[in-house]
Amino acid sequence: MTRNIAKILTLGAALLTGWQLSAKDYDVQEFGAVGDGVFLNSCVIQHAIDYVHAHGGGRLVFSPGTYVTGSIYLKSNVTLHIEQGATLLGSTNPWDYVKDPYVGWNAMIFAIKQENVGITGKGVINGRGFTTANNMIKYIQKGLYSDPLRNDRPGETNRPENIHFRECTHVLIQDITLKDPASWNQTYDQCRNLLVERIYVDSKSYWNNDGIDIVDCDSVTIKDSFFDAADDAICFKSHDASSICQNVVVDNCTGRSSASGLKFGTASRGGFRNFKITNLTIFDTFRSAITFAAVDGGQIENITVDGVRSINTGNVFYLRIGDRWSSGKTPTLKNVAIRNVYAEVPFTKPDAGYSYEGPVEDNPRNISPASIVGLPNKRIENITLENIKMVYPGRGDSLYAKVGLAAGELDAIPEMEKSYPEFSQFKELPAWGLYVRHADNIQLKNVSFKAQNADYRPAVVLDDVNGATFSGVAFSEPSARKKQQIFPYKSSSIHVK
Amino acid sequence: MKKFMLSLLLAACALTLAAQTEYKASLFGCMSDGVTLNTRSIQTAINTISSQGGGMLHFYVGRYLTGTVFLKDNVTIVLHEGATLVGVPSIYDYVAPSNAPKGIIVAEGQKNIGVVGSTPERELNTNVVGSGIIQGQGALLTENAQAQLAKGYLAKTSGQISPALISFSGCTGVKVTGLMLQGAAGDVVALKGCTDVEVARLLVDSRETLGCNGIVADGCKNLTLTDNFIHVSGSAIQALQSKGVKVKNNKTPKGKL
Numbered sequence: 001m002t003r004n005i006a007k008i009l010t011l012g013a014a015l016l017t018g019w020q021l022s023a024k025d026y027d028v029q030e031f032g033a034v035g036d037g038v039f040l041n042s043c044v045i046q047h048a049i050d051y052v053h054a055h056g057g058g059r060l061v062f063s064p065g066t067y068v069t070g071s072i073y074l075k076s077n078v079t080l081h082i083e084q085g086a087t088l089l090g091s092t093n094p095w096d097y098v099k100d101p102y103v104g105w106n107a108m109i110f111a112i113k114q115e116n117v118g119i120t121g122k123g124v125i126n127g128r129g130f131t132t133a134n135n136m137i138k139y140i141q142k143g144l145y146s147d148p149l150r151n152d153r154p155g156e157t158n159r160p161e162n163i164h165f166r167e168c169t170h171v172l173i174q175d176i177t178l179k180d181p182a183s184w185n186q187t188y189d190q191c192r193n194l195l196v197e198r199i200y201v202d203s204k205s206y207w208n209n210d211g212i213d214i215v216d217c218d219s220v221t222i223k224d225s226f227f228d229a230a231d232d233a234i235c236f237k238s239h240d241a242s243s244i245c246q247n248v249v250v251d252n253c254t255g256r257s258s259a260s261g262l263k264f265g266t267a268s269r270g271g272f273r274n275f276k277i278t279n280l281t282i283f284d285t286f287r288s289a290i291t292f293a294a295v296d297g298g299q300i301e302n303i304t305v306d307g308v309r310s311i312n313t314g315n316v317f318y319l320r321i322g323d324r325w326s327s328g329k330t331p332t333l334k335n336v337a338i339r340n341v342y343a344e345v346p347f348t349k350p351d352a353g354y355s356y357e358g359p360v361e362d363n364p365r366n367i368s369p370a371s372i373v374g375l376p377n378k379r380i381e382n383i384t385l386e387n388i389k390m391v392y393p394g395r396g397d398s399l400y401a402k403v404g405l406a407a408g409e410l411d412a413i414p415e416m417e418k419s420y421p422e423f424s425q426f427k428e429l430p431a432w433g434l435y436v437r438h439a440d441n442i443q444l445k446n447v448s449f450k451a452q453n454a455d456y457r458p459a460v461v462l463d464d465v466n467g468a469t470f471s472g473v474a475f476s477e478p479s480a481r482k483k484q485q486i487f488p489y490k491s492s493s494i495h496v497k
Numbered sequence: 498m499k500k501f502m503l504s505l506l507l508a509a510c511a512l513t514l515a516a517q518t519e520y521k522a523s524l525f526g527c528m529s530d531g532v533t534l535n536t537r538s539i540q541t542a543i544n545t546i547s548s549q550g551g552g553m554l555h556f557y558v559g560r561y562l563t564g565t566v567f568l569k570d571n572v573t574i575v576l577h578e579g580a581t582l583v584g585v586p587s588i589y590d591y592v593a594p595s596n597a598p599k600g601i602i603v604a605e606g607q608k609n610i611g612v613v614g615s616t617p618e619r620e621l622n623t624n625v626v627g628s629g630i631i632q633g634q635g636a637l638l639t640e641n642a643q644a645q646l647a648k649g650y651l652a653k654t655s656g657q658i659s660p661a662l663i664s665f666s667g668c669t670g671v672k673v674t675g676l677m678l679q680g681a682a683g684d685v686v687a688l689k690g691c692t693d694v695e696v697a698r699l700l701v702d703s704r705e706t707l708g709c710n711g712i713v714a715d716g717c718k719n720l721t722l723t724d725n726f727i728h729v730s731g732s733a734i735q736a737l738q739s740k741g742v743k744v745k746n747n748k749t750p751k752g753k754l
Contacts, residue, residue, distance in 0.1 A: 031650055032587050040534035043564060047589040051650055070537065091524060095537040135526070142524065144545055378653055 020122040023117020024053075025081070028067070040091060042070040052078045057116065062086040062123060070096025071160070074111035074119075080121030082176060090127040090160065090181075094136040094145070097160040101144045105157050111171075118172035119163065127162045129182030130205040134180075139317040156208040157184035169193055180205035185187035185229065189215040190243060204230035204258070204355040211235070211255060216243035216270060220248065223251040230356035233257040235287070236272040238298050241329060243270045254281040258351040258358040261285045263315065264300060265293030266421060271324065272333075275303040286315040286351040286358030289343065292336065295322030297329030303336045310343035314368075316390055318423035319383065322373040322416070322436075328480040333374070334381035338388070347393035355383035362424035366396035366455070369431040374438035375417050376464065394430055394451035394477060402456070403430035410463055410489050413437075431487070433475075435460035442468040450483070451477040459485040462494060472495040510511020518552030520545075526604045529559020534585055536564040546572050551609070553616065556580040556629065564590025565660070568604040573611035576676060584660065584682075586637035588645055591660045597689040600664030601631060607668045609659070612677025614698070623677040626724070627700035635682035636698065636705040642682070659683030660705070660726075665691050674698050678750040684710045685729065701727040714739050722747055 031048040039464035057077025064085030098107040139145040185203040203209040211227030229234040233255030255261040263281030280287040291308035374380040434451040475485040525542035551571020558579030594605035614628025642658035645651035666689040710731035717739040727733040747754040
């Protein structure tokens with residue numbers, strides 16, 4: 001009898017131990033990590049990750065302190081938990097980082113082909129990228145590091161990101177603050193089941209500082225997060241022509257950027273489908289609040305953006321088909337709905353004063369309109385714009401820059417199919433609110449265009465548009481009572497209700 | 498006159514060539530503050546020098562903290578007087594070359610490598626003794642490793658916890674001369690299966706841990722051990738299964754060996 005009780009107790013203890021193992025916390029300091037802001041912990045952290053991985057998984061906990069590290073590789077079933085008050089501080093020595101030969105990128109925290117991995121906790125990951133990038137330049141100039149120094153900076157794949165995950169499943173990124181990478185901030189490439197929530201991103205320490213890059217991933221949720229980035233804030237990409245970025249929810253996020261706020265592309269080889277973006281706030285952003293770029297042969301379809309506040313942002317939306325690196329594929333951009341938007345476009349530079357301001361370019365031009373621009377034989381289809389109020393500064397000055405409504409002027413607007421897609425790429429455009437070219441079936445419902453000052457241009461120009469419906473569309477422009485605000489050209493089936 | 502000009506030109510060329518093979522550690526960002534962990538910077542230096550045909554990597558006065566670095570073909574590390582390579586007291590920063598213990602400076606299967614206390618010219622003239630230092634911080638490192646063992650975070654594989662200062666395996670043309678070697682956690686100089694080895698004019702003081710041997714050669718060929726002063730807690734010299742071993746004028750505190 002006693003023996004049986006002992007057996008049961010032992011069994012219970014074994015079960016309990018087993019359960020504890022699967023959720024066990026390990027203190028990284030117990031492995032010898034030092035949080036003094038000086039000691040380089042790369043080898044210690046790597047050993048600790050390997051150990052936790054080999055012993056059933058768990059959380060590797062960083063208690064308050066400042067832990068310097070170079071490149072480390074996260075393994076399956078290990079979560080880095082960075083407590084409030086703890087910082088994972090990137091080494092400023094470029095040699096302390098690895099450019100991973102498989103992914104072709106440099107990063108502080110890698111995870112490649114792993115499952116159940118995460119980074120959690122209210123602590124900070126700070127790449128100190130400005131210093132690292134500039135240290136790297138010194139070595140390149142000495143001939144010790146091979147890099148063409150295009151634009152007088154190291155290539156973005158040579159500079160360390162904070163996070164680079166590739167082909168991982170079940171990824172959790174929660175609560176952390178991500179600061180100052182030397183390149184993109186965090187990349188998730190070909191990952192499945194990714195949840196990003198409650199993160200704070202301050203990413204404007206060097207060129208190409210995106211906020212977050214989701215590349216060819218499937219089943220992604222990004223919510224309740226804040227992104228302040230020098231380059232695109234929330235960015236979806238498709239690097240692989242045989243992959244696609246799909247099934248994505250973005251909810252309750254705020255972005256600030258010296259490029260675009262919410263961006264699909266530029267790399268768009270495979271494409272993007274089935275996205276639902278809700279409750280998005282974009283402010284002080286140099287380029288567009290929302291950009292869709294189908295320029296590399298990929299498909300963009302079934303995307304809803306519902307609920308946007310775009311304040312002090314250079315452009316509201318830009319939808320573009322181009323033919324940059326399509327290599328025979330036909331890019332498509334269709335079935336996109338943008339709903340419930342309030343947007344204010346300023347006359348002044350929206351990102352003035354932020355670190356790594358966007359480059360002033362494509363001048364002379366007056367304030368650019370929101371645009372939907374396909375190619376003559378690759379058309380943008382089925383776009384719905386509903387419950388939208390856009391406030392523009394007006395002040396388009398025809399002496400500064402002018403594209404009038406004469407056929408010759410409209411036809412002279414270049415197609416630029418090979419160019420980098422940017423809302424300002426055509427320089428001056430003939431509308432102050434919306435310019436649509438080479439597109440079919442465009443629906444505007446309850447859309448209000450307001451110019452705060454007079455502009456020499458009409459609000460809307462349609463060029464080579466087959467099928468457009470304007471219902472409940474209102475225009476407001478000082479001293480423009482009789483002005484024709486919708487100007488169709490070479491277009492058919494245009495209905496104004 | 499022509500001859501003179503020619504010889505001048507040749508001398509200039511030789512000087513340029515020589516200059517190309519001399520590298521200062523600071524070129525690669527090595528820091529002499531005793532705090533910055535230089536492992537990857539030193540490794541980058543070695544890789545770069547070796548890939549450029551070889552040469553000397555010079556460390557001048559200062560304390561250079563490092564974990565394991567792998568020496569490569571035709572690279573010699575020169576530790577000038579006042580320069581100290583300091584081993585980081587964290588066991589996970591050490592790696593073992595195949596068939597040999599972990600170490601601070603290690604190599605496997607490399608040719609024409611060295612760790613020396615001075616440039617070869619100066620050494621020829623003056624027979625430099627005990628110039629630059631390799632300091633293993635053996636007591637601290639062992640304490641760290643023992644703690645990791647006790648927690649079970651470090652596997653109990655033999656040899657894992659006691660890095661040597663220098664550990665070479667399968668190398669040919671090895672020179673370890675003119676240095677002070679101090680505070681190894683394991684053996685001071687470990688040589689496995691190396692050929693054409695010169696170990697000379699070392700001042701060895703390594704007593705922080707028990708059973709620390711001085712120079713341990715195993716399966717080596719053409720090994721010369723001369724003019725070394727060896728003060729260790731274990732045995733001064735062990736030459737196991739080695740051929741062509743010349744041992745001359747080595748001393749310990751107890752007298753000549």
